[in-house]
Amino acid sequence: MERTLAAIALVLGGLAAISGAPQPSGRPPGISALDLAAAIRDGHGGPDSPWVMDLRSKNEWGERRVPSAQHAEGPIEGPTDHDRTLVLYANASTPIEATAASLRAAGYRRVYVLEGGMDAWLDQVMHPQVSAGDDRVIELSRYFGGLPRARGGSPTAVATSAVAPARPRGGC
Amino acid sequence: MIASLAMAFAIGIAFGWTLERAGLGSAKKLVGQFYLTDLTVFKVMFSAIATAMLGVFWLARLGLLDLGQVWIPQTFLAPQLVGGLIFGCGFACAGLCPGTSCVAAASGRGDGALVVAGMFCGVLATGASFGALQTFYESGAEGTFTLPELLHLPYGVVVAIVVVVALLGFRLAERLERRAAAHASR
Numbered sequence: 001m002e003r004t005l006a007a008i009a010l011v012l013g014g015l016a017a018i019s020g021a022p023q024p025s026g027r028p029p030g031i032s033a034l035d036l037a038a039a040i041r042d043g044h045g046g047p048d049s050p051w052v053m054d055l056r057s058k059n060e061w062g063e064r065r066v067p068s069a070q071h072a073e074g075p076i077e078g079p080t081d082h083d084r085t086l087v088l089y090a091n092a093s094t095p096i097e098a099t100a101a102s103l104r105a106a107g108y109r110r111v112y113v114l115e116g117g118m119d120a121w122l123d124q125v126m127h128p129q130v131s132a133g134d135d136r137v138i139e140l141s142r143y144f145g146g147l148p149r150a151r152g153g154s155p156t157a158v159a160t161s162a163v164a165p166a167r168p169r170g171g172c
Numbered sequence: 173m174i175a176s177l178a179m180a181f182a183i184g185i186a187f188g189w190t191l192e193r194a195g196l197g198s199a200k201k202l203v204g205q206f207y208l209t210d211l212t213v214f215k216v217m218f219s220a221i222a223t224a225m226l227g228v229f230w231l232a233r234l235g236l237l238d239l240g241q242v243w244i245p246q247t248f249l250a251p252q253l254v255g256g257l258i259f260g261c262g263f264a265c266a267g268l269c270p271g272t273s274c275v276a277a278a279s280g281r282g283d284g285a286l287v288v289a290g291m292f293c294g295v296l297a298t299g300a301s302f303g304a305l306q307t308f309y310e311s312g313a314e315g316t317f318t319l320p321e322l323l324h325l326p327y328g329v330v331v332a333i334v335v336v337v338a339l340l341g342f343r344l345a346e347r348l349e350r351r352a353a354a355h356a357s358r
Contacts, residue, residue: 006339012226013335016328022232022239057324077313091324097239102246102316 021092028088028100030115033124036087037140040068051079055090055099056118066114066121067144072099082107089114089121188275191216197275199267199283206264209352211345222338229331247314254308266290 031039036050043049045068052069054061061071066089078086086108090096100111114120126146128137134148141148194216195201204210231237263269266287268276273291276284298305319334320327 006342009222009226009335009339012230013332016226016229016233016335017326017332019233019328021327022229022237055321098242098244098316098318098321101239101242102244106246 028097028104028111028113031087031112032115033120034137034140036066036114036121037125037144038136039085040066041140041143047081047084050085050087050112052087052089052114053078053099055088055096060091060118064118064122066118078103078106078108083109085110085112087112087114089117091117187271188278191272191275192279196272197279197281197284199276199281202263202269202272203267207352208348209356211349214345215342218338218341222335225331225334229328244316244318246316248310249312249314251309251311262290262294 036052039050040052049068052066053072054065054069055072058071061069065071066087069089072088078084086103088096088100088103088111090099096113100113103111116123124137125141125144128134128141128146128148129151130137130141130148131151138148140146191197195212196216201210201212205213228237228239228242232239259269266273266283268284268287270291273284273287277288278284302309319325319330323330325333
């Protein structure tokens with residue numbers, strides 16, 4: 001009997017290791033990298049700007065991060081204003097839902113997850129591929145010191161786009 | 173609300189029945205844990221942890237449980253360290269913890285009833301002096317921790333590791349118990 005139970009536990013544990021992470025239906029709502037970029041830019045670091053939390057390792061946070069993102073690997077300290085928008089991002093292996101659930105349980109009502117994480121930030125904001133008319137993307141990318149590229153072309157291909165001049169880096 | 177209370181009552185009865193069937197209503201059996209002569213507590217509790225962990229993982233994986241709704245208690249380092257020490261002292265002195273003392277009392281053991289009475293006195297004293305304790309009670313908030321976050325490993329891999337550790341732990345516990353029994357029979 002004991003051996004049977006041990007074997008069942010081993011099989012279920014082994015399958016867990018290769019079955020991938022559970023996908024909770026109550027996953028917090030997502031926010032796209034571009035919407036986050038716009039919210040950071042428009043908030044100017046004030047109380048209306050989102051409180052961004054990077055749940056990756058300290059090294060990864062040190063290498064590159066979303067501007068204004070605070071490292072929150074262990075202790076999670078949210079803002080005093082519980083109505084402020086919180087945006088979390090992490091690695092694929094990090095169960096971000098647990099942190100989001102804890103923050104919601106702590107009274108934060110506007111908790112979002114950055115869709116696609118850091119990769120989406122790099123692809124959509126720092127190195128976006130743009131077409132004619134993507135002025136919003138180009139403007140946001142340049143605001144954060146990014147390098148928009150024309151679809152299938154070089155960075156210089158969008159240099160003549162009629163958008164506002166590049167602004168200083170946002171600290172990415 | 174009534175449904176939640178009814179469910180909590182049913183789960184509590186099942187929990188108590190399981191503890192009693194495992195022999196954990198006996199202080200003698202529980203104290204054996206501290207002398208490494210009877211590791212039933214370790215085996216029962218780690219079995220429960222492994223079973224619940226596999227259940228939560230697979231129910232969530234199959235879409236039957238929403239992990240986003242699972243409450244993870246926050247860590248308050250110093251208050252929980254002090255609370256743990258008080259709990260440990262009480263456990264070692266009485267030979268019973270809160271759950272097992274209720275089981276012992278319900279099965280007619282006098283020591284269990286005394287521990288339950290002491291426990292309620294402690295709760296009352298804490299409540300009465302909460303104003304003075306509140307600052308310490310709320311100090312040192314460290315947020316929530318989960319093993320996958322701390323170890324930077326996928327959730328499923330951590331589940332597999334805990335299962336293996338549990339099975340190795342059971343094997344070691346059995347060995348220690350056999351050694352203690354052989355030593356006692358000499």
